[in-house]
Amino acid sequence: MFSFCADPDTLGTFRWFSCYLTTGVHMSFYLSFLKVLLLLAITAPVALGFGFLGAMSARSHIPPVSWLGKIYIAIVRGVPDIAFFLFFVIALDQVFEWSRHQILCPEWTEPVRQGSDFIVCPIAKLPLGTSPEWVHETYGFFLAVITFAIVFGAFAANVLYGGMRAVPRAQLETAEAYGMTRRQTFWRILVPQMWVYALPGLSNLWMVLIKATPLLFLLGIEDIVYWARELGGTKTSRFTDYPHGDWRMWYFLFLLVFYLAFTRVSEVVLERLMTRLTHGQATSGGEAQRKAAA
Amino acid sequence: MSCLQTIQDYGLRSIGIGERLLPKGEFTLCEHFTLIGSGMIWNIYFGVLALITGFFFATALAVAKGSSRRLFRKPAEWFIFVFRGSPLFIQFFFAYFLFLQLKGVHPFFDPFTAAWLGALIVLFLNTAAYSAEIFYGALRSIPKGDIEAADAYGMSGWPRFRRIVWPTMLRLAWPAYTNEAIFLFHATTLVYFSGFPAWRQKGDALYYATYFADKTFNPFVPYPILAFYFILLTLVIVGVFGLINARLNRHLPAERRAKMRLRLRLIR
Numbered sequence: 001m002f003s004f005c006a007d008p009d010t011l012g013t014f015r016w017f018s019c020y021l022t023t024g025v026h027m028s029f030y031l032s033f034l035k036v037l038l039l040l041a042i043t044a045p046v047a048l049g050f051g052f053l054g055a056m057s058a059r060s061h062i063p064p065v066s067w068l069g070k071i072y073i074a075i076v077r078g079v080p081d082i083a084f085f086l087f088f089v090i091a092l093d094q095v096f097e098w099s100r101h102q103i104l105c106p107e108w109t110e111p112v113r114q115g116s117d118f119i120v121c122p123i124a125k126l127p128l129g130t131s132p133e134w135v136h137e138t139y140g141f142f143l144a145v146i147t148f149a150i151v152f153g154a155f156a157a158n159v160l161y162g163g164m165r166a167v168p169r170a171q172l173e174t175a176e177a178y179g180m181t182r183r184q185t186f187w188r189i190l191v192p193q194m195w196v197y198a199l200p201g202l203s204n205l206w207m208v209l210i211k212a213t214p215l216l217f218l219l220g221i222e223d224i225v226y227w228a229r230e231l232g233g234t235k236t237s238r239f240t241d242y243p244h245g246d247w248r249m250w251y252f253l254f255l256l257v258f259y260l261a262f263t264r265v266s267e268v269v270l271e272r273l274m275t276r277l278t279h280g281q282a283t284s285g286g287e288a289q290r291k292a293a294a
Numbered sequence: 295m296s297c298l299q300t301i302q303d304y305g306l307r308s309i310g311i312g313e314r315l316l317p318k319g320e321f322t323l324c325e326h327f328t329l330i331g332s333g334m335i336w337n338i339y340f341g342v343l344a345l346i347t348g349f350f351f352a353t354a355l356a357v358a359k360g361s362s363r364r365l366f367r368k369p370a371e372w373f374i375f376v377f378r379g380s381p382l383f384i385q386f387f388f389a390y391f392l393f394l395q396l397k398g399v400h401p402f403f404d405p406f407t408a409a410w411l412g413a414l415i416v417l418f419l420n421t422a423a424y425s426a427e428i429f430y431g432a433l434r435s436i437p438k439g440d441i442e443a444a445d446a447y448g449m450s451g452w453p454r455f456r457r458i459v460w461p462t463m464l465r466l467a468w469p470a471y472t473n474e475a476i477f478l479f480h481a482t483t484l485v486y487f488s489g490f491p492a493w494r495q496k497g498d499a500l501y502y503a504t505y506f507a508d509k510t511f512n513p514f515v516p517y518p519i520l521a522f523y524f525i526l527l528t529l530v531i532v533g534v535f536g537l538i539n540a541r542l543n544r545h546l547p548a549e550r551r552a553k554m555r556l557r558l559r560l561i562r
Contacts, residue, residue, distance in 0.1 A: 079525065094513070217383075249395055263379040264375075
């Protein structure tokens with residue numbers, strides 16, 4: 001990076017570190033932080049969408065639809081989330097490939113599952129064997145995003161379902177008295193009011209989502225955990241200009257601090273948002289604000 | 295090979311008793327169930343021990359956080375913040391590499407790099423922090439009248455805490471604490487994916503489920519079995535904690551008892 005980095009062996013401690021921390025692999029390490037942020041930025045709205053659908057179907061008056069919604073919400077409660085992550089990444093991939101296989105190669109007669117192998121015709125492969133490296137990486141990332149969205153969608157559905165039920169019954173009855181249909185009541189009365197009840201749960205969910213991002217590592221993405229393990233490991237002078245001992249502990253300490261700072265900042269921002277949203281609401285929080293001001 | 299034989303061979307495989315080699319080739323459903331069930335031993339071991347030890351530490355932390363003395367309050371606040379603010383996954387990794395470094399300093403730290411002790415310590419500290427926050431919340435919502443009544447009876451210090459504050463705190467915190475216990479058991483599945491090695495393939499339930507999924511490339515069998523075991527475990531936890539809840543509330547009239555309304559609040 002810097003001009004004096006040509007011969008690292010002769011450098012002083014400070015200069016050595018300034019060279020060491022700006023090598024190409026370290027740039028990939030810093031880039032993987034962006035990957036985590038990108039995952040959060042995509043997953044949060046998608047999961048919220050999944051959650052909204054889940055909550056809507058759980059509220060449905062048609063029994064099978066409502067069972068579906070309730071099962072979706074309930075099943076994450078009982079099963080560890082990382083089991084879901086490991087499951088969905090393979091399962092989704094196989095479901096995609098299998099459906100492409102059915103559509104693209106109808107004349108293929110051999111079974112897809114042969115013993116311990118999962119074989120689809122070559123043109124049904126995802127991504128295609130011939131596609132460049134970045135397509136593979138993007139596909140992996142895409143699978144990870146869907147997996148996160150499904151799992152956290154169930155959490156969000158639970159929160160939103162609770163929020164919908166917390167809206168005072170009288171509000172809905174008034175809407176009915178005005179002659180609104182069920183759909184009108186839902187969109188005009190229930191949905192605008194439920195957010196303030198759902199927000200504490202949703203902000204908790206955001207924290208949980210942040211803390212779940214290291215699990216990307218388990219999904220085979222080259223994320224911050226992957227790079228911290230790679231970069232921290234003992235390096236001898238045969239392979240690198242910057243030999244050092246086992247520094248993985250320090251790399252993970254850095255990640256720990258990064259997450260602490262991230263959750264702390266989110267906490268402060270969400271607290272402000274909550275204060276603003278409760279302003280003037282007929283909840284105990286809003287009441288406390290009114291009294292404090294008076 | 296009959297299923298009974300499989301259970302004999304692999305029922306205690308996760309703690310090193312029975313057949314040395316894991317099954318190969320075509321896996322039967324029985325092998326799936328036996329080996330994953332055998333892995334559950336570790337999940338229960340980590341969960342139960344961390345929960346019991348963490349419970350006492352959490353009580354101490356909650357009291358310290360509620361203390362008016364800065365000397366007690368600040369360390370407790372920081373401890374809770376650090377463990378609740380960072381992912382458990384990263385905590386495991388950090389602890390493992392920390393113990394590795396310490397091992398180089400003194401052989402005393404040898405067992406700490408093994409999962410049975412090292413991961414247990416991390417889980418213990420982690421659950422203590424989460425439970426402490428729950429207990430602290432409960433501590434603050436103890437009815438003022440209860441404390442005043444205790445004062446009126448001339449109780450103070452330890453007897454007041456032991457007989458009035460502590461039971462009420464537990465009663466108020468119990469539904470949330472049940473939730474924490476469920477998620478602690480879920481968190482135990484992270485152990486063998488976070489640096490701690492599964493020595494001689496002695497792993498937990500998820501470790502074996504992943505073993506099967508990797509070998510057969512079929513996730514639709516092992517993971518639902520794992521889910522089955524965990525739903526069973528969750529039901530047992532809810533049952534046991536429900537009994538304790540009933541005991542904690544036994545002096546109250548029926549309509550004032552805290553219902554075990556379980557809500558999904560936190561995971562790590």
